[in-house]
Amino acid sequence: MTVQELEGYHGQVLQQLRKSKAKIGSIIRLKSKSGEVFEGTLIPRSEYSDQTHIVLKMKNGYNIGISLDRTEKLDVVGQGEKPHFTKPSPPANRVGLPRVAIVSTGGTIASRVDYRTGAVQPALTAADLASVVPELSVIAEIDTHILFSEYSENIGPTHWKGMAEEVARKIADGAEGVVISHGTDTLHYTAAALSFALANLPVPVLLVGAQRSSDRPSSDAASNLTGAVALAARADMALVGVAMHQNLSDHIILAHRGTRVRKCHTSRRDAFKSINSTPIASYDLKTGHIEMTNGIPKRDKSRKLALKSRFDQHAYLIKFYPGFNTGITDSAVSAGTRGIVVEGTGLGHVSRHLFDSLKKALKQDLPIFMTSQTIWGRVDMNVYNTGRDLLNLGVTPLEDMLAETAVVKLMWVAAQTKSADKIREMMLHPIAGEMTSRTLVEAS
Amino acid sequence: MTVQELEGYHGQVLQQLRKSKAKIGSIIRLKSKSGEVFEGTLIPRSEYSDQTHIVLKMKNGYNIGISLDRTEKLDVVGQGEKPHFTKPSPPANRVGLPRVAIVSTGGTIASRVDYRTGAVQPALTAADLASVVPELSVIAEIDTHILFSEYSENIGPTHWKGMAEEVARKIADGAEGVVISHGTDTLHYTAAALSFALANLPVPVLLVGAQRSSDRPSSDAASNLTGAVALAARADMALVGVAMHQNLSDHIILAHRGTRVRKCHTSRRDAFKSINSTPIASYDLKTGHIEMTNGIPKRDKSRKLALKSRFDQHAYLIKFYPGFNTGITDSAVSAGTRGIVVEGTGLGHVSRHLFDSLKKALKQDLPIFMTSQTIWGRVDMNVYNTGRDLLNLGVTPLEDMLAETAVVKLMWVAAQTKSADKIREMMLHPIAGEMTSRTLVEAS
Numbered sequence: 001m002t003v004q005e006l007e008g009y010h011g012q013v014l015q016q017l018r019k020s021k022a023k024i025g026s027i028i029r030l031k032s033k034s035g036e037v038f039e040g041t042l043i044p045r046s047e048y049s050d051q052t053h054i055v056l057k058m059k060n061g062y063n064i065g066i067s068l069d070r071t072e073k074l075d076v077v078g079q080g081e082k083p084h085f086t087k088p089s090p091p092a093n094r095v096g097l098p099r100v101a102i103v104s105t106g107g108t109i110a111s112r113v114d115y116r117t118g119a120v121q122p123a124l125t126a127a128d129l130a131s132v133v134p135e136l137s138v139i140a141e142i143d144t145h146i147l148f149s150e151y152s153e154n155i156g157p158t159h160w161k162g163m164a165e166e167v168a169r170k171i172a173d174g175a176e177g178v179v180i181s182h183g184t185d186t187l188h189y190t191a192a193a194l195s196f197a198l199a200n201l202p203v204p205v206l207l208v209g210a211q212r213s214s215d216r217p218s219s220d221a222a223s224n225l226t227g228a229v230a231l232a233a234r235a236d237m238a239l240v241g242v243a244m245h246q247n248l249s250d251h252i253i254l255a256h257r258g259t260r261v262r263k264c265h266t267s268r269r270d271a272f273k274s275i276n277s278t279p280i281a282s283y284d285l286k287t288g289h290i291e292m293t294n295g296i297p298k299r300d301k302s303r304k305l306a307l308k309s310r311f312d313q314h315a316y317l318i319k320f321y322p323g324f325n326t327g328i329t330d331s332a333v334s335a336g337t338r339g340i341v342v343e344g345t346g347l348g349h350v351s352r353h354l355f356d357s358l359k360k361a362l363k364q365d366l367p368i369f370m371t372s373q374t375i376w377g378r379v380d381m382n383v384y385n386t387g388r389d390l391l392n393l394g395v396t397p398l399e400d401m402l403a404e405t406a407v408v409k410l411m412w413v414a415a416q417t418k419s420a421d422k423i424r425e426m427m428l429h430p431i432a433g434e435m436t437s438r439t440l441v442e443a444s
Numbered sequence: 445m446t447v448q449e450l451e452g453y454h455g456q457v458l459q460q461l462r463k464s465k466a467k468i469g470s471i472i473r474l475k476s477k478s479g480e481v482f483e484g485t486l487i488p489r490s491e492y493s494d495q496t497h498i499v500l501k502m503k504n505g506y507n508i509g510i511s512l513d514r515t516e517k518l519d520v521v522g523q524g525e526k527p528h529f530t531k532p533s534p535p536a537n538r539v540g541l542p543r544v545a546i547v548s549t550g551g552t553i554a555s556r557v558d559y560r561t562g563a564v565q566p567a568l569t570a571a572d573l574a575s576v577v578p579e580l581s582v583i584a585e586i587d588t589h590i591l592f593s594e595y596s597e598n599i600g601p602t603h604w605k606g607m608a609e610e611v612a613r614k615i616a617d618g619a620e621g622v623v624i625s626h627g628t629d630t631l632h633y634t635a636a637a638l639s640f641a642l643a644n645l646p647v648p649v650l651l652v653g654a655q656r657s658s659d660r661p662s663s664d665a666a667s668n669l670t671g672a673v674a675l676a677a678r679a680d681m682a683l684v685g686v687a688m689h690q691n692l693s694d695h696i697i698l699a700h701r702g703t704r705v706r707k708c709h710t711s712r713r714d715a716f717k718s719i720n721s722t723p724i725a726s727y728d729l730k731t732g733h734i735e736m737t738n739g740i741p742k743r744d745k746s747r748k749l750a751l752k753s754r755f756d757q758h759a760y761l762i763k764f765y766p767g768f769n770t771g772i773t774d775s776a777v778s779a780g781t782r783g784i785v786v787e788g789t790g791l792g793h794v795s796r797h798l799f800d801s802l803k804k805a806l807k808q809d810l811p812i813f814m815t816s817q818t819i820w821g822r823v824d825m826n827v828y829n830t831g832r833d834l835l836n837l838g839v840t841p842l843e844d845m846l847a848e849t850a851v852v853k854l855m856w857v858a859a860q861t862k863s864a865d866k867i868r869e870m871m872l873h874p875i876a877g878e879m880t881s882r883t884l885v886e887a888s
Contacts, residue, residue, distance in 0.1 A: 151830050153793035156766040185789035189766045266791050266821025313767035319787070321851055322600040322633045323757035331775035343763070345629035347710050349597035375819070377710025386595050407765055 007044035013054060013068050017042070020074050027078035028056055032070050041080035098233040100140035100177045101170035102225075105163065106149040107183025107209055133222045140233040143175070152183025152190070152209075157311035157411055160190060164197035164309035167205055171305055177204050177232025179243075181225070184209035184263055184271065187242060191258035192408040193311065195240040195432035202303040206232045206243045206255060211269045220245050220269040227253025227283040230290065235281050237296045238303070239432070244272040246282065255281040259405045259434035262375065275376060276400045277433070312338055312414035317407035319343040319373055320350045326357040333360060338414035339367040339423055341398075341406045348372055348379030348397050349386045355393065362394040365420045369396050369410065369427060371403040396424050401435040409434060451488035457498060457512050461486070464518050471522035472500055476514050485524035542677040544584040544621045545614035546669075549607065550593040551627025551653055577666045584677040587619070596627025596634070596653075601755035601855055604634060608641035608753035611649055615749055621648050621676025623687075625669070628653035628707055628715065631686060635702035636852040637755065639684040639876035646747040650676045650687045650699060655713045664689050664713040671697025671727040674734070679725050681740045682747070683876070688716040690726065699725040703849045703878035706819065719819060720844045721877070756782055756858035761851035763787040763817055764794045770801040777804060782858035783811040783867055785842075785850045792816055792823030792841050793830045799837065806838040809864045813840050813854065813871060815847040840868050845879040853878060 005023040006014055022028055022042055029039045040056030053065040054074070136142055147166050150159065163180060170178050182190055191207045198205060208228035210221035228243035231253070240258035247270045256274045265271035282291045316332040318340060332340050340361060344350050348370040350358075358368055370390065372379050378400040381387030391397070398406050406427075413426045430437070449467040450458055466472055466486055473483045484500030497509040498518070580586055591610050594603065607624060614622050626634055635651045642649060652672035654665035672687035675697070684702035691714045700718045709715035726735045760776040762784060776784050784805065788794050792814040794802075802812055814834065816823050822844040825831030835841070842850050850871075857870040874881070 151793070151828060153764075153789050153830055154795045154797070156795065156797075160766075183790075185791075185793055186766050263790065263818050264820055266816050266818050266823060268821065271818065271821075311767070314769070315767070316769060316772070317763060317765045318772070319761060319763040320597075321761045321848065322604075322630050323755070323759070323851075323855060325758070325760060325776070327775045327778065328760070328762075328772055331771045332769070334771065345597050346627075346707065347629075349595070349629055351598045351600065353598070353600075372710050374707050374710050374715065376708055377712065377715075379710060384595060386597055404765065407767075411767060 009044075009054075013052060016068060016071075016074060017054070020076055022074070022076050025080050026076045027080045028054070029075045029077045030054065030056070030066055030071055031073040032066060033072045034070070038066060039077070097139070097141045098176040099174060100142055100179060100229050100232045101173070101175040102142055102144045102179045102181065102229070103163070103166050103170065104144065104146045104149070104181045105152075105155070105159070105183075107152050107181065107185075107187075133225055135222075135226050136229050139226070139230050140177070142229070143170075143173075145170075150183070152185040152187060155183070155186055155190060157193070157313045160193035160197065160311055161309040163190065164194055164307060167194065167198060168305055168307045168309075171201075171203060175203065176299075176301075177206070177229075177235075179225070179228045179232050180205065180207045182207050182209050184211060184244075188258075188261045188263055188272070189404055189408055191240055191242045191256075191261060192402075192405040192432075192434070193412065195258035195434070196409055196412040197307065197309045197311075198240060199306040199308065199431070200303055201238045201240070201297070201305060202301050203299055204232050204235055204237050205240045207241070207258070208243045211267055211271060218269075220250075223250050223285055224253060226285060227255075230283050230288065231255050231281055235283075235290050236292060236298050237281060238299045239280070239297050241280055242272055243283075245269040246279075250285055253283045253285060254279040255283075257433050259409075259432050260402065262402060262404060275402055276378070276436075308412070308416065310415035311408075311411040313411050314338045315407055315410040315414055316340040317343065317403060319403075320345060320354070322351070324351065324354060326354055329354065329357040329361065333364060333366060337366060339369065339410045339420075339427075341369045341371060341403060341410055342395070343373040343403045344370050344379070345373060347377075347383055347387060348381045348390070349384065350390070352386070352389070355389070358390075358393055358395065367396060367410075367420050367424050367427070368394070369398050369406055371398050371401060371406050373403070375402070396427065398427065399435045399437055405434050453488075453498075455496075457496060460512060460515075460518060461498070464520055466518070466520050469524050470520045471524045472498070473519045473521045474498065474500065474510055474515055475517040476510060477516045478514070482510060483521070541583070541585045542620040543618060544586055544623060544673050544676045545617070545619040546586060546588045546623045546625065546673070547607070547610050547614065548588065548590045548593070548625045549596075549599070549603070549627075551596050551625065551629075551631075577669055579666075579670050580673050583670070583674050584621070586673070587614075587617075589614075594627070596629040596631060599627070599630055599634060601637070601757045604637035604641065604755055605753040607634065608638055608751060611638065611642060612749055612751045612753075615645075615647060619647065620743075620745075621650070621673075621679075623669070623672045623676050624649065624651045626651050626653050628655060628688075632702075632705045632707055632716070633848055633852055635684055635686045635700075635705060636846075636849040636876075636878070637856065639702035639878070640853055640856040641751065641753045641755075642684060643750040643752065643875070644747055645682045645684070645741070645749060646745050647743055648676050648679055648681050649684045649702075651685070651702070652687045655711055655715060664694075667694050667729055668697060670729065671699075674727050674732065675699050675725055679727075679734050680736060680742050681725060682743045683724070683741050685724055686716055687727070689713040690723075694729055697727045697729060698723040699727075701877050703853075703876050704846065706846060706848060719846055720821070720880075752856070752860065754859035755852075755855040757855050758782045759851055759854040759858055760784040761787065761847060763847075764789060764798070766795070768795065768798060770798055773798065773801040773805065777808060777810060781810060783813065783854045783864075783871075785813045785815060785847055785854055786839070787817040787847045788814050788823070789817060791821075791827055791831055792825045792834070793828065794834070796830070796833070799833070802834075802837055802839065811840060811854075811864050811868050811871070812838070813842050813850055815842050815845060815850050817847070819846070840871065842871065843879045843881055849878050 206228040241255040246252040650672040685699040690696035704721040
């Protein structure tokens, strides 16, 4: 038996598997010491795995790891098939349906569990995506394009530029809506970036991801994509949104405003939440019904897109915490830095121990913006002495803007102007629904 | 008319107020151009105020700012009284009630709007607190003590030590529960710190704050304090918790586990939420009924408190974002640093552009821990290549621990040992319910 036949297993576990004549792909029945019985296909482990667990892919699509210590009995009961995708023939596009462009950038929605390594790999093309969701063919005439294939944690300002430009091309080509498939880790940062880069949009742009890969029965890839394409094709709106599950059921796909959304759970399919605002639209997967929130910019194909796709990534996001080391802010005050977004506490505070470090930055005319790590709510630096002191130093409060949106906006604003004053001014001017200013009459 | 009589007003607003013979304390009736009428006491403005608003304290306790531009008519209709607190005589403590110590450290719960400046000032003593909430006298025999008076954004490791030691004294003195009043900004960081510093607690320790100051009709100070004292006096538990409103009504005060709670709104009274866990207890303000969650450590006055109050604040919390500047992590790799907590994306990722910077730190045997900025959920670095690469570099995933709790725990652990290996080991060993390890059988 070669090493490859039990790839990734070591030590005692390897010995036990050899003794049982198991190999990768074998169907294993395992009885634990507490009497539970698990049956599934033995899958390989990665090179970094611990040496104590046997990992089975269950019939329900989940992988399960069982410690050898707790294993009473292990038998090979058959040989499994490799999971595979049916390659469907592309559905004939119906005449007269709205044209929607799907741009693929990678991530779980475009990935599947790699049978060889047991890990999730970006693998599906945009065409695969469209073809594994036959429902799409009755919703829109789909045009697919792979822009790049990247885990979203690796996506940054350069990719945002590329995506914005690709969207502009698709719109110029006549798309009545654009869907971008994207990893979920930084989906909301990209959504904010495109919200600023794509002003005066004539049609909607929906970012969409998946929390579970598309070869898993629990995958949300197909339903999210269906919702995103339907909203891109038919919703009467023209802005950048994020389309994801409303809750754990397969019922409603919500669209969130690109500047007001945040990933709030590591793994749940309803991880994306609108913050300090309501979702902009919903799509009912059962009835196809679309509901819109009032006051959302509407489609207008005569509108001319204003593309401003440059970002200057010399912007910092810094989270304050008790015992905060001012070395962090000091390191930001270096050549080329265009501004700092602080995630303060509560209504927008930091310890007075940080004041000198902030003064140093402000003295160099480096704009400093305040947001809150509470995530929900609005900063208000007039309530407490600390806030007033910070205002007096020259810190600029960003109302109810998300910290994540703020740092993205800062990168975008910094690419428009060389002036620190202009940066401050533009940060306080709402561009894509990213903040609401206090009303004239303030109740505190 | 002296400047003090119209303190903080400038320019046109000052002129208008002089013309109307208004002074600070005057009762003003103001009609806006849109026809609304506001009546309230003219309050002074701070030195940093804009020059366009007149600020009135309304009868309902709210301050309101009305722009001069929108003001049609302004009349002085009377002279107001300064708001003041009735100094009640301390209620006679009933014999046989549980003894609860209230330790005051400052914050909104111990503050009121300063009539002179219009801002919130820490002002109330613990005795004031107890005396403005007469209900407390039928719940417990109260012993009050002002430890210090500090906005919580200024509270750090040194204060945590002082608080832990004060709690130990109160317990040694026979308190059957301890309540600490504290600003809400960093209340959850302090709650985590005390959870680690006060092991083997015989009685409960409840931190409590308020989102609205106690001279405001909407204040949650009295109800939160009542709930905290009742839980400290009577709940059958022995751990560090945070007692705050469940929702916007004055009905239920929840206790959250000190290591599992987070301020999630800048201003709402229900800002504190249990994350990745359920609240540990609830107190019904109407019926006095206490409900406990199963599995919470119970009171046992024979138990001997293990006080470990030292913290080493050379620990970093760093939040990753697209376009992250590695200068931030590099600045953390300096003499004295004991470890870094990274707030990664999703299941625990950062961009590969950060790998070299992390390698440099790990090469110097600096422990690096991974948490997620999604806040909810569990990191799992075995699912994607990025996570596996980071594990291979030597990054340590912290399961479902909050980033805020993680950096506090790191400061506490770093004070216990000089060894980086021991730091890593202790970080992964749950001490105060701060994390749950994956169960033996993992479903992914």
